[in-house]
Amino acid sequence: MGVRSRKVYSVPVGPYHPALEEMAFYKVYVEGERIVDALIKPGFNHRGIEKLAMKRSYRRNVQLFERVCGICSAAHTTAYCVAVERCLKIDVPKRAQYIRAVQAEANRIHSHLLWFGVAMHVIGFDTLFMHSWAIREDILDVVETLTGNRVNYSVNTIGGVRRDITPEMGKYILEKLNKVEKGTKYLIRAVKEDLTIKARTKEVGVLTKEEARKYCDVGPTARASGIEEDVRRADPHINYEDFDFEVCVEDTCDVYARIMVRLRETLESIKIVRQAIKNLPEGPLMAELTVPRPNEDIGRTEAPRGELIYYIRSNYTNVPERVKLRTPTFVNLPSTKPMLIGDKLADAPQIIVSIDPCLSCNDRVIIIDVRTGKKKTMLLDEIIRRRGKIW
Amino acid sequence: MVAQLLLIIGLLVYPGFVFSILYGGILIWIYRKIRARMQGRRGPPWYQTYADIMKLLSKETIIPRNAWRVGFIGAPIISIVSLATAMLLIPIWSSKPLLGFVGDTIVLLYLLTVPTFAIILAGISSNSPYGIVGASREASLLVWYELPFWFSMATILILTGTLSVEKIVSTQATLGPNIVRAPLAFIAFIIAAQAKLAKRPFDIPHAETEIVAGPYTEYSGVLRGFFEINEALKWLTISSVAATFFLGWPTTGNPVFNALLFMVKVALFAIIFAVIDIVNPRFRIEQAHWPLWEVALIIALIDLVRILAGIGV
Numbered sequence: 109m110g111v112r113s114r115k116v117y118s119v120p121v122g123p124y125h126p127a128l129e130e131m132a133f134y135k136v137y138v139e140g141e142r143i144v145d146a147l148i149k150p151g152f153n154h155r156g157i158e159k160l161a162m163k164r165s166y167r168r169n170v171q172l173f174e175r176v177c178g179i180c181s182a183a184h185t186t187a188y189c190v191a192v193e194r195c196l197k198i199d200v201p202k203r204a205q206y207i208r209a210v211q212a213e214a215n216r217i218h219s220h221l222l223w224f225g226v227a228m229h230v231i232g233f234d235t236l237f238m239h240s241w242a243i244r245e246d247i248l249d250v251v252e253t254l255t256g257n258r259v260n261y262s263v264n265t266i267g268g269v270r271r272d273i274t275p276e277m278g279k280y281i282l283e284k285l286n287k288v289e290k291g292t293k294y295l296i297r298a299v300k301e302d303l304t305i306k307a308r309t310k311e312v313g314v315l316t317k318e319e320a321r322k323y324c325d326v327g328p329t330a331r332a333s334g335i336e337e338d339v340r341r342a343d344p345h346i347n348y349e350d351f352d353f354e355v356c357v358e359d360t361c362d363v364y365a366r367i368m369v370r371l372r373e374t375l376e377s378i379k380i381v382r383q384a385i386k387n388l389p390e391g392p393l394m395a396e397l398t399v400p401r402p403n404e405d406i407g408r409t410e411a412p413r414g415e416l417i418y419y420i421r422s423n424y425t426n427v428p429e430r431v432k433l434r435t436p437t438f439v440n441l442p443s444t445k446p447m448l449i450g451d452k453l454a455d456a457p458q459i460i461v462s463i464d465p466c467l468s469c470n471d472r473v474i475i476i477d478v479r480t481g482k483k484k485t486m487l488l489d490e491i492i493r494r495r496g497k498i499w
Numbered sequence: 500m501v502a503q504l505l506l507i508i509g510l511l512v513y514p515g516f517v518f519s520i521l522y523g524g525i526l527i528w529i530y531r532k533i534r535a536r537m538q539g540r541r542g543p544p545w546y547q548t549y550a551d552i553m554k555l556l557s558k559e560t561i562i563p564r565n566a567w568r569v570g571f572i573g574a575p576i577i578s579i580v581s582l583a584t585a586m587l588l589i590p591i592w593s594s595k596p597l598l599g600f601v602g603d604t605i606v607l608l609y610l611l612t613v614p615t616f617a618i619i620l621a622g623i624s625s626n627s628p629y630g631i632v633g634a635s636r637e638a639s640l641l642v643w644y645e646l647p648f649w650f651s652m653a654t655i656l657i658l659t660g661t662l663s664v665e666k667i668v669s670t671q672a673t674l675g676p677n678i679v680r681a682p683l684a685f686i687a688f689i690i691a692a693q694a695k696l697a698k699r700p701f702d703i704p705h706a707e708t709e710i711v712a713g714p715y716t717e718y719s720g721v722l723r724g725f726f727e728i729n730e731a732l733k734w735l736t737i738s739s740v741a742a743t744f745f746l747g748w749p750t751t752g753n754p755v756f757n758a759l760l761f762m763v764k765v766a767l768f769a770i771i772f773a774v775i776d777i778v779n780p781r782f783r784i785e786q787a788h789w790p791l792w793e794v795a796l797i798i799a800l801i802d803l804v805r806i807l808a809g810i811g812v
Contacts, residue, residue: 119628125711141784230708232699232781238538304700304780453632454783457708 116144121456123152132441134460138453146448148441161431166192166266166400169428173418174260176433177466179222182215183411184433185264190345191407191418192266192428196398203391204268205347206384210281211254211263212346212409213377213384217288218247219412220370220377223464224295227367230458231308236298243291250284253277268394278385285378292374299367309364313447313459316361323443326436327414328373329463331357332365339410346409350387351380363455363462370464400426411436413464437466509587509597516583522762523731524548526738529766530773537777548731555724563625563717570624575718575725578617582732585610589739591761592754594668594747602662608652611695611740614733615641618704621726622714633713636784637697637704643788644694644701647687647795654684654803655744658812668747676748681806685745687799690790692737693775700779701787738768 121134131152137145157176161169173188174181186208193200221244229237248258255261255271263269273281299305315325320333330337338355340348356372358365404421414436421430440463447459509515527548535542562571588607590596596603615637622634655677656662659670671677678685694701705713712718715726742764751757782790806812 119632228780232702232706232708233779235534235538235777236780238540242539302780304782307786308780308783452783452785454703454706454709 119453121460125457132460132465134444134456136448136453136456141453143448143451143453143456146445148445150441158431158433162428165426166196166428167426169431170265171260171262173433174262177435178259179219179466180215180411180413180416181260182211182264183409183416185261186212186346187407187409187411187416187418187433188420188431189264189266189407190409191405191420192422193395194405194407195403195420195422196266196400197403198267198395198398200268200395201391201393202347202389204393204395206350206388207254207269207271207273207393208264208346209348209351210273210381210384211251211261213380214247214251214254215261216377216412217374217381218244218251219464220374221247221292223370223412223461224367227363227458227461228305230461231305233302233305236295239291240295243288243295246284246287246291250281250288253280253284265394267397268392270393272393273385273388278388281385282382285381289375289378292371292378296368296371296375299364299371306364308455308458309362309367310360311362312451312455313363313462314361315443315447317359319446320361320443323446324439325414325443326439327410327412328366328369329414329440329443331355332369333361334359339408339415343408345407348380351383353377353380363458366462400424404430413437413466414440435466437463441465506597510583514586514589514591514597519583519586519732519735520552520728521549522765523728523733523735524552526734526766526769527731529769530734530776533770533773534777537774548727552724552727552731555727556721558720558724560720560722562722563627565626566717567624567626570620571717572722574617574621574624575722575729577620578614578729579725579732581610581613581617582729582736585736586732586739588664589736589743590664590668590747592758594672594750595665599663599665603664604652604656604662604667607664607740608649611736612645614729615695617729618714621718622704625714625717627717629710629712629716630714632710633704633716636710637714639784640694640697640701640703640787643791644691644795647791647799648691648695650796650799650803651681651684651688651691652744654681654799654806657803658806664743667744668750671747672750676746678745680812681745681802683798683802683805687795687802688741688745689771689775690795692741693772694787694791696733696737696772698772698776700775700782700790702776702781703784703787706781734769734772735765738765738772741765741768 116137116139119136119138121136123131123133133149133152135147135149136143157172161172164172170185170188173184176184221240225237225240225244228234228240251261252258254273254277255263263271315329315333317334320330320335325333325335326337334357336355336357339345341355353376356369356376358369400422402423404419407418407420409416416436417434419430419432420428423429444460444463448456451459512518525545528543528545531547532542562568585607587598588596588603588610590599619634619637622630622637655667658677658681659667661667661670674680697704705715715723718726742761746764749760751760
């Protein structure tokens with residue numbers, strides 16, 4: 109325990125901590141059990157993916173970006189493909205877009221159920237944790253039917269998708285979705301009725317609407333603070349305008365609201381998958397590809413954690429000149445600080461988990477100057493700009 | 500001479516050390532198995548606890564450099580010894596415990612409090628932030644659960660009008676089990692015992708997602724194995740106290756039958772504690788105040804006053 113002033117102690121949470129599945133270091137300053145300040149330090153998992161992407165062709169990058177995050181792999185490839193297609197002016201057939209929507213929503217359902225399990229584990233409710241992961245197993249079966257894989261789907265590709273949904277598959281998926289819907293409704297009832305869950309999550313980790321706007325929060329974290337924003341509505345990149353769904357907003361701004369937003373969104377996603385399979389249009393799966401010309405564009409998706417942006421700049425080659433991605437955790441992570449301040453130390457893990465941090469998508473380079481021992485975290489383009497000076 | 504020999508056998512083998520560890524291990528297995536089945540998992544095989552203990556005992560023990568060695572090594576041993584001794588004061592095959600004397604109830608209850616202090620000692624002497632936070636949480640929990648625990652026990656002592664465990668059991672044989680005669684005290688006892696066992700919703704001192712393993716964080720190897728044994732003994736002694744004080748009723752003349760019946764009753768109480776553990780999330784430390792003082796303590800007091808006033812006795 110490091111002493112900061114006479115009464116304030118600092119307690120380390122992470123980088124290796126049972127509550128955090130991924131690496132981030134939180135230095136939490138406490139006065140007794142009350143948190144007075146927090147220092148957030150990511151940067152333990154830099155992999156150099158953006159640099160690597162600038163050396164591989166558009167087509168091979170799909171498989172690379174799938175591996176940015178193991179949980180929202182469909183969101184990453186969708187955003188990347190949308191960005192490339194906009195940049196290279198490829199018109200994707202509608203059937204392919206619907207199949208993309210099905211897998212993106214299946215991805216969201218599995219991600220939200222996984223997160224719910226972790227959130228319950230953090231407040232010590234292992235029984236509900238196991239139950240939610242058992243329900244998640246059904247949606248993973250759906251994903252396996254759709255794609256043949258459970259984690260990295262490898263279905264999206266530039267200009268369309270690589271696998272079709274046959275009518276038999278559609279029937280099986282709808283059957284499984286009924287089970288998932290029943291399970292999710294059970295989870296919602298359990299959260300609404302259990303007094304101890306409410307005691308642990310209500311009025312904990314409050315992020316007001318103003319603060320959420322100030323920190324530019326995205327995704328379920330913003331929606332739980334009463335901000336109605338959803339990329340699927342604002343920029344219906346893969347024909348989301350065809351589907352009827354509700355943007356779930358809660359206004360209690362606490363951890364309970366974040367749980368409820370995600371569980372309700374799971375039900376909305378089930379609705380979208382049903383509509384997409386029911387109204388699946390006929391047509392080809394792949395578009396004619398075009399020849400790259402110098403251009404730039406962005407692709408956005410609503411990943412399970414929030415808005416995910418890919419920026420692409422093309423030239424005359426089949427290798428992108430520049431790829432830049434901004435993950436939702438990168439935006440949401442700083443807002444854990446106002447959530448933490450004023451709460452109890454016992455609530456720190458659950459507040460950190462409540463934004464659904466996906467730190468492996470998030471990390472940037474750290475430069476260590478050997479002569480002075482100074483450390484600095486920086487973004488990739490900063491390094492490229494300064495390459496002459498350092499290397 | 501024979502009496503001393505029997506006492507030594509009693510202390511070391513039955514109902515002392517060896518039996519306690521073996522049957523405590525079975526209780527932990529019951530807990531883990533029920534937990535797994537209710538969570539849709541398979542659960543461990545019956546020998547899992549023993550395998551865990553054997554593995555830990557064969558591993559290297561690391562003592563942190565800045566730990567207080569005496570307290571660090573002493574804590575698990577104090578705890579085990581006091582719990583194994585407590586088993587000698589509990590009647591198993593007849594209504595008479597091996598070491599029974601007048602006033603042994605008080606000694607028994609004191610021995611059950613010692614492990615809590617041993618855990619606090621372990622946490623403080625390990626000198627790690629998680630250990631110290633865990634010890635301070637254990638200490639605040641102690642204040643909250645000891646009071647309802649002792650009040651529910653006091654209710655039983657007044658109800659049976661004696662301080663000896665033997666008399667408490669024999670009174671129940673004639674007048675019916677205390678679980679029926681003092682139901683509110685029994686509920687208070689279950690709540691307080693859940694906190695004493697440090698199971699959910701009161702597993703605050705070693706909440707793994709908050710403070711890793713609390714007081715046990717720095718323990719490894721043999722000393723960690725001692726704490727596993729300690730856990731088995733805790734399950735056994737606390738369930739045994741429940742079986743003795745609240746359900747000492749059907750006793751047969753045959754000592755073997757009595758012993759088997761006792762084990763079944765102990766397992767029954769272990770299942771009650773296990774189910775409470777499974778269906779609850781963890782409280783925050785200041786929220787644990789509510790079930791322990793505002794529920795358990797008050798209903799224990801209601802039963803105490805009722806029995807002192809002689810209503811419905």
